[in-house]
Amino acid sequence: xxxxxxxxxxxxxxxxxxxxxxxxxxxxxxxxxxxxxxxxxxxxxxxxxxxxxxxxxxxxxxxxxxxxxxxxxxxxxxxxxxxxxxxxxxxxxxxxxxxxxxxxxxxxxxxxxxxxxxxxxxxxxxxxxxxxxxxxxxxxxxxxxxxxxxxxxxxxxxxxxxxxxxxxxxxxxxxxxxxxxxxxxxxxxxxxxxxxx
Amino acid sequence: xxxxxxxxxxxxxxxxxxxxxxxxxxxxxxxxxxxxxxxxxxxxxxxxxxxxxxxxxxxxxxxxxxxxxxxxxxxxxxxxxxxxxxxxxxxxxxxxxxxxxxxxxxxxxxxxxxxxxxxxxxxxxxxxxxxxxxxxxxxxxxxxxxxxxxxxxxxxxxxxxxxxxxxxxxxxxxxxxxxxxxxxxxxxxxxxxxxxx
Numbered sequence: 001x002x003x004x005x006x007x008x009x010x011x012x013x014x015x016x017x018x019x020x021x022x023x024x025x026x027x028x029x030x031x032x033x034x035x036x037x038x039x040x041x042x043x044x045x046x047x048x049x050x051x052x053x054x055x056x057x058x059x060x061x062x063x064x065x066x067x068x069x070x071x072x073x074x075x076x077x078x079x080x081x082x083x084x085x086x087x088x089x090x091x092x093x094x095x096x097x098x099x100x101x102x103x104x105x106x107x108x109x110x111x112x113x114x115x116x117x118x119x120x121x122x123x124x125x126x127x128x129x130x131x132x133x134x135x136x137x138x139x140x141x142x143x144x145x146x147x148x149x150x151x152x153x154x155x156x157x158x159x160x161x162x163x164x165x166x167x168x169x170x171x172x173x174x175x176x177x178x179x180x181x182x183x184x185x186x187x188x189x190x191x192x193x194x195x196x197x
Numbered sequence: 198x199x200x201x202x203x204x205x206x207x208x209x210x211x212x213x214x215x216x217x218x219x220x221x222x223x224x225x226x227x228x229x230x231x232x233x234x235x236x237x238x239x240x241x242x243x244x245x246x247x248x249x250x251x252x253x254x255x256x257x258x259x260x261x262x263x264x265x266x267x268x269x270x271x272x273x274x275x276x277x278x279x280x281x282x283x284x285x286x287x288x289x290x291x292x293x294x295x296x297x298x299x300x301x302x303x304x305x306x307x308x309x310x311x312x313x314x315x316x317x318x319x320x321x322x323x324x325x326x327x328x329x330x331x332x333x334x335x336x337x338x339x340x341x342x343x344x345x346x347x348x349x350x351x352x353x354x355x356x357x358x359x360x361x362x363x364x365x366x367x368x369x370x371x372x373x374x375x376x377x378x379x380x381x382x383x384x385x386x387x388x389x390x391x392x393x394x
Contacts, residue, residue, distance in 0.1 A: 072348045148365070149270070150273045151244065153240075154237075161355045161359055172343065
């Protein structure tokens, strides 16, 4: 009985989480190399309802993340692997996503100036090199996070959290967590899949 | 000449940063023990204009943070040490701060429901225990960061970044980075001090 109650509440939790998933918010990790950063980003993804992370590794090999603090969040996020910017961005564009890449440079606009409730892919770059020139020029927009301090940078996992939770704030304002964004068919298929995890 | 130009631009940078500092936004770290978390939090503090961090260590010893990635940000933030919640919160209350503590519990309200442009102290707790009961009950409000995923937590440095950048977003909307929040006297004293760093 105890066991039954526990698994019942797990099913309810899974259904509630799926009902809040945001298929219209995607993350692209371009050569991000530190597994702990990826782990923290995946936790933020799960927290705001991102269900799909594009692993775009053109230089670094995709790191093993199963051993980090991400292992909890990893289960609830789907991964797509890409070896070229073109393949990744073409797929996103064909699905109607705006692609926004985080980069500090004059052409970039403030995070808060973008409508992140639209189908949006947020691209985060390598810890040392940042976003590649190819990704920056193929993106639909460049984002910077306004900073007013002496030290003009934050860790990539912090930048991702700030961006993703701003997207979440905007989406919550529009009621996008109150109505399922997935079709009833997809909700049912995913629920069957998640219950087995 | 080269040298002169460089130090001139440094002075301009210092003056610009000080003109954006937010004396009305303070961070309290209650027994946060991981130096890397503290380092990341200090970078977020510097980035949004926090100039004062209260180190409230009632159980853990304040960790040494000089060796972490914080070393850049540390220089630009002032530290006050406290050994009791009462001493720390009394000082903040006497200066007119609302004290908001991050804690996931039924009485907490969403981060986005608070006016963070008011004089505000944000309290972040220990990585394992969270905020102490004493701090939670003495705070003026409890904050939670809305999360919609299967994993209901983020790292304390990520929670701090989300909260601090939301405060920054609200303050930017009110033009609080466009007009110096420090008196001309304090700006001058701090500029003299910072130029020597």
